[in-house]
Amino acid sequence: MGKYAEFDFHLHTLWSYDAVTPVEDYFRLASERNIKTIAITDHHIVDAWSDVKAAGEKYPDVAYIAGAELTVRTPFGSMDMVCLNMPEKPEGDLSKVLDMYHTWQREYGAALSRSLTLGGYPFTDKDRYELLARYREQRCIDLQGTTHVQGHLIVDYLLNEKKYFADKTAYGEFFAQHTLPPYPDYSVVIPAVKKAGALVFIAHPTRYFLRDDINRMDTLREMLQLDGIECAHNSVPDELTPFYREYCLKHKLLSTAGSDCHSLEGHKYRFCPEHEIGVHNGIAAWRDEIAERVKVYNK
Numbered sequence: 030m031g032k033y034a035e036f037d038f039h040l041h042t043l044w045s046y047d048a049v050t051p052v053e054d055y056f057r058l059a060s061e062r063n064i065k066t067i068a069i070t071d072h073h074i075v076d077a078w079s080d081v082k083a084a085g086e087k088y089p090d091v092a093y094i095a096g097a098e099l100t101v102r103t104p105f106g107s108m109d110m111v112c113l114n115m116p117e118k119p120e121g122d123l124s125k126v127l128d129m130y131h132t133w134q135r136e137y138g139a140a141l142s143r144s145l146t147l148g149g150y151p152f153t154d155k156d157r158y159e160l161l162a163r164y165r166e167q168r169c170i171d172l173q174g175t176t177h178v179q180g181h182l183i184v185d186y187l188l189n190e191k192k193y194f195a196d197k198t199a200y201g202e203f204f205a206q207h208t209l210p211p212y213p214d215y216s217v218v219i220p221a222v223k224k225a226g227a228l229v230f231i232a233h234p235t236r237y238f239l240r241d242d243i244n245r246m247d248t249l250r251e252m253l254q255l256d257g258i259e260c261a262h263n264s265v266p267d268e269l270t271p272f273y274r275e276y277c278l279k280h281k282l283l284s285t286a287g288s289d290c291h292s293l294e295g296h297k298y299r300f301c302p303e304h305e306i307g308v309h310n311g312i313a314a315w316r317d318e319i320a321e322r323v324k325v326y327n328k
Contacts, residue, residue, distance in 0.1 A: 033307035039287020047179035052080035073130035101215035114323035122221035138177035257283030261311035286311020
């Protein structure tokens with residue numbers, strides 16, 4: 030395989046609260062790098078859809094799948110699910126679930142501001158809005174409201190600009206004493222996603238699987254009604270990719286892969302620079318297996 034894989038099914042755009050990449054930039058780079066199929070998988074939302082459709086028309090050589098990355102609460106902690114084949118117009122239970130995520134993003138941000146302010150570290154909703162406006166487009170804020178802030182940026186702001194905490198340890202100890210709104214529960218989210226016809230993949234699973242704990246993998250596969258596993262991601266050690274792939278084959282699951290890109294080189298806010306579009310060790314056959322189960326645009 031060359032530097033870039035033929036597909037990337039894990040990409041975050043400026044519509045994600047913690048990313049800054051315009052949708053069109055992913056399509057442009059996919060075209061330049063011969064990445065034949067991509068999926069936009071923004072955190073918790075499908076708000077990028079109109080941008081995706083427009084970019085797809087401009088770059089007809091790039092096929093794409095509608096997706097989202099939904100984080101769910103489970104008995105084992107929060108976990109990220111890459112959901113592929115999301116409907117263009119979510120309805121019914123899925124629409125309600127996506128509304129829950131929009132509400133959660135605002136409530137989480139508000140709770141964070143409230144906890145800091147009550148703890149003697151003023152960080153008002155206005156402060157949070159101004160921090161978001163440094164890196165988020167106004168149209169995103171207008172639609173989603175004053176959400177929570179990208180993790181590294183808010184830590185830098187509170188430690189280095191406000192000088193509220195001496196270091197990350199002190200910051201972590203402060204929030205260990207406060208309860209913030211939990212993610213929507215898997216028991217509500219997963220059935221709604223699957224009822225809408227989308228496929229559910231557990232994202233960057235090494236930590237969730239305790240590396241290679243088969244019992245844990247079996248439990249999560251059944252509990253989360255998994256359709257597949259993100260077998261290739263830069264957080265997945267090379268030796269685990271074939272192990273996860275074999276597990277998928279044994280249990281008739283699909284395998285996916287993605288870069289988890291959030292920003293591009295040269296942007297003022299270079300979030301998650303270790304993730305570069307098209308860079309992972311997944312193989313084209315996985316894309317083809319998924320393509321048989323989902324709607325592929327520009328095919």
